[in-house]
Amino acid sequence: MKLVEDLTNDPAGLSGANISKFFQHLGNFDWNHIKATRYKDEEGSWKGVSRRVFTGETGESPQFHVRYFEIDKDGYSTLEHHQHEHVVVVMRGQGHAIVGERRLELKFGDVLYVAPNEIHQFSNGKEEPFGFLCIVNADRDRPVPVELGAESSCR
């Protein structure tokens, strides 16, 4: 039996093949072969959020995508709703979620299921980045932002 530390030493693993892949955590919430990208192209509704995609954009076949989002100090995601569900698992730091009319404190290991069409937003008021996995259906609708007004006080 061959022993390797990283299945993705095979460059085919990075070029869109549906083969097993290993994304090693290098520490400090950085991963081998995974690049942080912008949360969204459009500005204005969010601040200080990055996005990493582990599964879903490089040839994998599951009916779900696994991503890691990180929110910097004083950052927040868009207040929005959509038909598709979120499952969030906190990996780093602490933050808040608005879900419908509720506001939750989130810390390591907490798991949140956001049901279809529920208005939601994530934010970080601490120094340390607030990082969480966010799992969604592969086939999903586009988010609809909520106009800030009465809601802006909830952040």
Place this chain on the structure above:
Amino acid sequence: MKLVEDLTNDPAGLSGANISKFFQHLGNFDWNHIKATRYKDEEGSWKGVSRRVFTGETGESPQFHVRYFEIDKDGYSTLEHHQHEHVVVVMRGQGHAIVGERRLELKFGDVLYVAPNEIHQFSNGKEEPFGFLCIVNADRDRPVPVELGAESSCR
């Protein structure tokens, strides 16, 4: 805006309704409203593995299920294959995965994608439990165990 710490204070959240749910991490990899169950009914092919299901068995609608598995010292999951994919994210301790002909060391934050039909097994040789999220399609085939023989030396 109402502030609550736990969406599942609403008992409807536990009775199979497709509403938002919050599973608070109580520490030591135990969660509010989540019970550990047996990994599999059948004995023999595995040892010391427990299973917790966050999403998929209580009325949620996504096309995926989110579970947490924990393997005790010297425990191991079944050496098996199936058509459906796994995405594994390590939350606790350290362990090993056999994936095809490879053997990987896994620790906190590592992410592993197991492609369709790849033979795989997880094991723990340390004192601390080895715990990981395992995300799968909601609609999936049954695992096929691999008879131990030549492979048994790989554990």
